[in-house]
Amino acid sequence: MRAGIIGTGLIGRGWAIAFARAGWDVSLWDREPGAAVSALSSVKTALGDMAAVGLVANPDAAASRVRAADRLAEALQDTDYVQESVPEDADIKRGVFGLLDRHAPDGVPIGSSSSSIVGSRFLSEIPGRDRCIVAHPANPPHLMPVVEVAPSPWHADAFVVEVCGVLASIGQVPVVVRKEIEGFVMNRLQTAVVNEAVGLVARGVIDPADLDAVMKHSLGLRWALMGPFETMDLNAPDGFLDYAARYGHLYQAMGRDLHVGEAWQDHALQTIEDSRRRETPRAAVGERMRWRDRALMRLMSLKNELESPAGGN
Template identity: 85%
Template sequence: MRAGIIGTGLIGRGWATAFARAGWDVSIWDHVPAVAASALSSIKTALDDMAAVGLVADPAAAAARVVVADTLSEAVDGADYVQENVPENVDAKRDVFELLDKQAPQGVPVASSSSTIIGSRFLSGIRGRDRCIVAHPANPPHLMPVVEVAPSPWHADAFVGETCRLLASIGQVPVVVRQEIEGFVMNRLQTAVVNEAVALVARGVMDPADVDAVMKHSLGLRWSLMGPFETMDLNAPDGFLDYATRYGHLYQAMGRDLHVADAWQNDTLQTIEDRRRRDTPRAAVGERMRWRDRALMRLMSLKNEL
């Protein structure tokens, strides 16, 4: 099996790692050749780090399956699946899908890593739109395996199911977004948390580092094992409805007081930036990202055991 990865930023590299880990041959391409070339090193490092915690059996063999293509056409030649990872721009995505639909083998799924833009906005005019779909990953895809498969109104259920089965076969966790909605589900949930976090700092309720501490030492621990509905189900003696009956009025009252639609103020953003730079100097951000990825790998390994 062969995957064609178009665009080799953080998301594209993660997709390449995920497919190579699963035993696929992977051809990567970027409109900036140097970016694609540097991606090979990042992919090899990721596979080596995953092998250290038992997530990849043979990292050298996996890395050898990833090659850089000289052209977009070469990247998708013979592909069984194609994943687009160009910037979040309607025109850019429409343009690249025009090319992908013409050059990718007939019948092969061509998916977009769009983070917020619904497929109808850039796929509706594509001649082969029936096989072009949004498959929005978490970041990084090889360590946070959920993929939001977001069909547009014209997609057949059979094609959606086929795409989900293919993604599941490489170790991803596909979920279906059953209505087109800006931001899909993952980013909408994240938006609610992030916007309220910024608002809490702006209102002087809590310092940025303490907001992060609340998340990583409470909710984040629990949410790494279960979602909000299972959390509610296990936090009351008689399950979900018992919890909703006990606490629903409190959640609704707090919901009316949330500030998730407040504008982000520059002075608040600077406050958060200053605190982040004290904790992680700008020159150390790359190393901190690798620390995060290694920590996620260890967590993935533990979750696999659990």
């Protein structure tokens, strides 16, 4: 099996790792000269880090399956699946999908890593739009495996099932977004948290470092293992409806007081920036990113253990 990855930024590289880890051959292409070749070393490094925690059995073999293509047509040759990961711009994506639809083998699904733009905005005029679909990953895709498969009104159910099957076969966790909505689900949930976090700092409720501490030492711990509905289900003696009856009025009252729709205040953004630079100097951001990825790998390994039949018991 062969995947064509178009665009080799952080998302594209993550997709390459996910497919190579699963035994696929991978062709990389980027419109920026030299970008695809440069991505190869990042892919190899990440596969080696994953092998150190048991997430990849043979990192050298996986890395050898990833190659850079000089031309788009070369990257698409003999592919069984194509994933676009170009900048988040509807016009750019529309142009790229016109080329992908023209050059990819007939019948091959083409996914888009669009993080907020619904497919109807850039796929509706593509001749082969029936095989082009939003498949929005988390970032980075190889460490946060959920993929939001977001069909447009013209997509057949069988095609959605086919795409989900491909993604599940490489170890991703596909979920179907059943109605087109800007930002899909993952980023809308994230938006609610981030906007309220900025608002709390803007109103002087909490310092940025303490807000991060609240998330990583409370909600983040639970949410690494279960979603909000299962959390509610397990936090009341008689389950979800019991929780809703006990606390629903409090959530709704606080919900009316949230500031998630307000503009970000410049003074709050600068306060957060200053706090972050004290914690992580700008020159150390890249090193901290790799620390984050290694930590996610260890967490993935633990989650795999916990979610296995033996671990679940």
